[in-house]
Amino acid sequence: MKPPPFAYLAAGSLDEAISALAAGDGEARLLAGGQSLMPMLNFRLLQPGLLISLNRIPGLGGITENGGGLRIGALTRHAELERSPLVARHFPVLGAAMEHVAHLAIRNRGTIGGSLCHADPAAELPMLMCLLDAGITAQGPAGERTLAAAEFFLGALTTALAEDEIVTAIELPALAEGCGWGFEEMARRSGDFALAGAAAIISLTGDRVSEARLAVMGAHPTPLRVAAAEALLRDQTIDEDTVRAAAEAAAAAVEPDNDLHASADYRRHLIGVLTARVLRAALRRAQGETP
């Protein structure tokens, strides 16, 4: 058998999962969709004493409207985000980006909560949560708290979640009416983790930018909102010069590593190119056109 031996609990309630996690004393791991955890177990990179499955806890999934935005249960699968009419209506960038996440069978199992807690720096959902100013709700023995996405990701595969906390839901606040979006990533093969990616939201008042958001991934230890680029766009009329200046700001903001897949310089170059593309796309959509 590929995975190491472990004890297993299919938690029937959130309280049961929280108690078991606390009692596990650092030896317990949570299992949601398993699309990152199972390969790690098959490679024996992890040897948990106890695996606590969240998949039979009622009420942890589902997408509901909430104050103009959406509440997304932590167990919601990538495939549900991809085909949800609610996601398409409120946050089209989120639905459209899902086709870039791995492959069909992986998206059928992988969950939003799992992806956020795994915190891969090149994963789409962590970056999108930063772009969309998501609140990530977690529950532990001390109760419930909501962390801003910007404070949630501390480093590669590292989050602000305490060891005894479980992510239960994601709150996405409403976007401005008529805003435009863009999403781009560069991966060597379809479905691979991206070498780099970017996403943008732009709102216009007349032809001036009333709100600009830019997030990037894959070229930094965490997903990153690029405040310097956003500041260059805000209250401006966007032309090709503004786009180039914002792209340069984004490329300057990231601290990529050299690795097997790409050099730091190439990743930085990609951030500039992809930033320009997502800004152009977001602008065109905000203008009511098709990019």
Added chain:
Amino acid sequence: MSGGHVVRLRVNGVDHEAEVEPRLLLVDFLRVQLGLTGTHVGCEHGVCGACTVILNGDSVRSCLCLAVEADGGAVETVEGLGRVDDLDPLQEAFREHHALQCGFCTPGMLMTGIDLLRKQPLASDGEIRAGLSGNLCRCTGYQHIVRAIRASVEARDGD
């Protein structure tokens, strides 16, 4: 909670029950416990797609799912599609269009194809290719696999 766990699973319409270790993968449950060796096991870390089965209506990697996690569920494997003398229309299309060479990836390709044909319009070959992108064919016979699925889409849609 440690030790043996009872798993009840409906596989291709037949109910099975077995006591297993929690770490047993669904693919090994199918192949070893039930003797259903039609589902192939390739990379064992979710990259190749050879072990794709349909669990509760969705295609999944059976190497990335514990048997205990599938407890109470319904699994469809390649054995449920058809027999040598009574092929499923998708299997017939694979034969007709030479969509298999060594055959190792074929069970995963077929189960992914079934999931795609049930749920997606597949209006373009690009959609078929995107849907199949998680299934590797080491003989690189992709063109024929796309043709077989294209033919099945046309049969499905009555073109």
